[in-house]
Amino acid sequence: MSKYTEEQLEEELKTQEYKYGFYTDIESDTFPVGLNEDVVRAISKKKNEPEWMTEWRLEAFRVWEQMEEPEWANVHYEKPKFQDIAYYSAPKQKPKLNSLDEVDPDLLETFKKLGISIDEQKKLANVAVDIVMDSVSVATTFKKTLGEKGIIFMPISEAIQEHPELVKKYLGTVVPTKDNFYAALNSAVFSDGSFCYIPKGVKCPMELSTYFRINEGGTGQFERTLVVADKGSYVSYLEGCTAPMRDENQLHAAVVELIALDDAEIKYSTVQNWYPGNKEGKGGVYNFVTKRGLCENNAKISWTQVETGSAVTWKYPSCILKGNNSVGEFYSIAVTNNFQQADTGTKMIHLGKNTKSTIISKGISAGKSQNSYRGLVQINSRAENARNFSQCDSLLMGNECGAHTFPYIETKNKSAQIEHEATTSKIGEDQLFYCNQRGIDTEKAIALIVNGFSKEVLNKLPMEFAVEAQKLLEISLEGSVG
């Protein structure tokens, strides 16, 4: 830090609030369990989809049927029974609302707890929120403000109706339906998610934010997110999840595709705190996500993620650096406690000349958890002067957890410059005593040290997310010392 201004000092002193974790009882309309072509057709019909979309889903389903669940990740879990899952769940009061008075009061209460009010306050906070309750977006805000700039931000199901040409052009271009088992499943059954399009040269004036939640026991959630930044545009997108305590495993298999055309920039930030299961390792969400971005010439994509939740995580937000001078970044904090397992990392595929990628991964393991970083840096033969810097730091708490690093590097061009650094550390007794001596108990001291360890990544998050993320780290590690 070069300067430390009065304002920065003041900012740091402000006390921040945090709200999380609750469960809302809203009647919902759920399909019977099981998956076959009829279910896929029914989902498509429920959404009033055009024929091409139905066909796209069916093709994905047929591919999925032939595929095997992957086994290569460093995680062990009881495989989901795909025929025991209900593939569609929508709040019954699917509203076409004119005013807030028409919204289910329970839902309004939920919004309140989430700290999202669909009103002026939020506008002042400069955040437009597209809320996904279970699988159907219930409210979309600031469509108008965004509309004036030509920005499209809406549930993907609406985008399929209103902007079929855009969806058709880009959907599945970065993550093809055949890409992997979960991506194929998602393609067949996704029921909602968000679509975002930033027109040429437009700098999106606010952070676009989506809160995903799983709200109905036993329903898997399959969001599909597609963000397209046209030439010279910019957007910062926030994705956050809170999930209520549930006792059975829930499957979450999202697909996120980002497309940054020439000179465009996309910043995609995630805070993930799905239910991690209890202290004995029972329950918790399976989070099998495919996230990938494509950069054209001079484009930039940054993934920032704070992963604290889920029982099992399998997630590798990646960048295909296709265009010359394009830039990919991955900043990650992954916390595992109790019996959580995370296998996460990134792939940076350098295709264009002078492409650059940065990977900063911070893994924190506590309890009996297992935390793996898995990364691939691939430099293609045409990628002259490609550069990568990777740093993978692990922080261990106690002796029963594990931290693993699997960095893969494939270089087909001699001009590549690749740097990889890795450290593993433990929280020291002397650090804890120092904090204790200043009146900070051990639990709080750990939170402080962990926040410090993660700071490089926390700093990459937009302000309102950074605060929530910090509190989350604290909560996730509660009870991790005896």
Added chain:
Amino acid sequence: MLKIENLEAEIDGKAILKGLNIEVNAGEVHAIMGPNGAGKSTLANVIAGKEEYEVTGGNIELNGEDLNELAPEERAHNGVFLSFQYPVEIPGVSVTNFIKTAINETRKAKGLEDMPAKDMLKMIREKSELLEIDRKFLGRSLNEGFSGGEKKRNEIFQMAMLEPKLAILDETDSGLDIDALRIVANGVNKLKSKDNAVIVITHYQRLLDYIVPDFVHVLHDGKIVKTGDASLALELEAKGYDWIKQELV
């Protein structure tokens, strides 16, 4: 305020404090001097409650309360402050964030709300001025890459912010150049009052030119072997410790 009787403590089965007595009243400054390895830091750590040290005998009371019953953070909440001989680094945690957390955790323990940001800001301004601390310094990671002198000054800054009842300064003077020494000593003097007490652990007379002790104790082989007034420090400076060791035989 602090009453230590026949204190015995060991680490890894090795006896370090062997029947130590000291009494410190509010408003007093005590200096503890003694050769390397005498047990000075051990005493400081035992008062602060470091768990590696096992108290095998005697009592430590702070304002009538048995300190041995309390966790280190509870001792801190009761007003014990230790300026460490070797302060640790906490990467990524700024001096501001650290002190904010320390103050608010202490307030929480007392059932108080967090200190309002503007009050804290005012206090940080005051105390950093008192210790001539640059604003930039407050944004840096705690002790990471600090020079020896910066570390010590930061310890005293924290002491100024926390306003302890009993402050123990363990070789705070080592690593300080003469200007910094004057600033730090001046700061400590300004914080002194009739309600608090300071124990200064040092090797050298020079700090005591600035922070004038009411009592000087010599710690040798785990015991206080001699107590005097400020002139004892001068005598030690001139003659070293050997004459005391000889007096003992």
